[in-house]
Amino acid sequence: MSNLHLKSVEELAPLLESKQLSPVELTKEILEFAHQSQEAINSYIDFYDDEAIKAAEKAEAEIANGDYKGMYHGIPLALKDNLYFKDKVTTMASKIHKDFTSDADATVVEKLREAGVIFTGKLSMHEYAWGITNNNPHYGPVRNPWDTTKMPGGSSGGSGAAVAAGASVASLGTDTAGSIRIPSSACGIVGLKPTHGRVSKFGCFPLAWTLDHIGPMTKTVKDAAAMLEIISGFDHRDPTCVDRPIDQYVNYLTGDVKDLVIGVNEDYFFKQVDHDVENAVRKAIDLLVSQGAKVEVVKIPSLQYAEWAELVTSLSEASAIHHSNLKTRPEDFGNDIRLLFELGELPSAVDYLQAQQVRRQLKAEFAEAFKKVDVLIAPTLPVVANDIGDDTVDLNGEKVDLINNIIRFTGPSNLTGLPALTVPCGFKGKLPIGLQIIGPAFKEGKVLNVGYAVEQCNLMEGKKPEILLANR
Amino acid sequence: MKLTVEQMLVSKGITPKEGHLEILEARWKEMSELRGDLDGIKIDDADIALKNIAGGDHHE
Secondary structure, three states: OOOHHHOOHHHHHHHHHOOOOOHHHHHHHHHHHHHHHHHHHOOEEEEOHHHHHHHHHHHHHHHHOOOOOOOOOOOEEEEEOOEOOEOOEOOOOOOOOOOOEEOOOOHHHHHHHHOOOEEEEEEOOOHHHOOOOOEEOOOEEOOEOOEOOEOOOOOOHHHHHHHHHOOOOOEEEEEOOOOOHHHHHHHOOEEEEOOOOOEOOOOEOOOOOOOOEEEEEEOOHHHHHHHHHHHEOOOOOOOOOOOOOOOOHHHHOOOOOOOOEEEEOHHHHOOOOOHHHHHHHHHHHHHHHHOOOEEEEOOOHHHHHHHHHHHHHHHHHHHHHHHHHHHHOHHHOOHHHHHHHHHOOOOOHHHHHHHHHHHHHHHHHHHHHOOOOOEEEEEOOOOOOOEOOOOEEEEOOEEEEHHHHHOOOOHHHHHHOOOEEEEEEEEEOOEEEEEEEEOOOOOHHHHHHHHHHHHHOOOOOOOOOHHHHHOO | OOOOHHHHHHHOOOOOOOOHHHHHHHHHHHHHHHHOOOOOOOOOOOOOOOOOOOOOOOOO
């Protein structure tokens, strides 16, 4: 079987279950492609070749014995390098933690392992997850498979690039201001930030405790839904984890949007957006309307303070975590994150608490909006991926600051903790555009179904990054 | 007394990297502008957001 790296989990799983495909054959092909694509996209930090083959042999024996565990059994994945693997190095893509070893698996790693996943290695990221470019001073820049002169987005840029290229069948990312959704959008894949508390963060190195989330980054919405089923659930080792039943998210994927009420917030989510991005998102909304959905305009006044509250909260929490190293070995941080850590020392306790009041009010206003609408739809990013190393981005002919603009539409869902999904919905030139679906707390099933309906519109026209073909 | 960015950092034992001070001052000014007056936000609400974490009090 050829070109296995192009396939999604939902395509591979029936082949594995029916024994038409061996996990060993699949793992070898993914590893071969991952190594081959490394020079072009630099998505991996570490490869686990030998262990992966052993795990694949084990999965093969289990499936042969009739012990098929489900959709992810025998699927090779690499994960972001801020998720701990027992007795393995987890670097956070940093110099300071380059030799850090954990004595336990992260909960999400443990759950995926139990589901039969084969781990092929660890993926690069923005240093300590504190940035959105993945232009890493210690491990080199990760490159966007759609155009290797462009950034993949971040901080989970290794995951975005690897999944888009086929160097990992799917992956996990972490998201504090958009770090799952930004690279997913920039790399043309599906990325889900679940409700805060839905997925345990035990064994994930924090960036900002109250804003961090872990979630799937996949080729398809069904892959994301199935992965969420595996990684969700209460864990007493994460004090922010919420104890409630796990949904069967795949069962929500009917694609039926008849009578769905889509909320559109023009004042915030459609302001200062690249014209091509806006057109692609509105076109997707129109397609949903043509299938029976309705659109309601919603007002969320506190969004005007969301950027400030997100910045104060994330800067303060991140600087608290790294305060000691900033005092004693600041030269070991990359220049960009050292600047952010310095900036995070400036807000006062009053600033921080006022930011939390903004956050509370924002949550209440979103809850009010969800009394009228089922989901909100917005662009994931106001722009597409920009050049590696450029701190500014072109927005309808104007050069604007990259970081402040790229997190504008993703940050509010970190403040509120609400589930948010990005799905690809078209292109600007050869670069993908993402559409974001935000839903009420714990309504990931509803959010995923809307994403599934968008996916069924085939707005990506089956296109794949050129690297998939160029390297074969 | 109003402390400069440099004084605030030095008072915490942090030595800003050469060339960062100007950028920090500009960024801090931008953040203050983003904050604005927080008009409409109940910043002195007696029901202060002590249980403020995103997973702590979801509205469902």
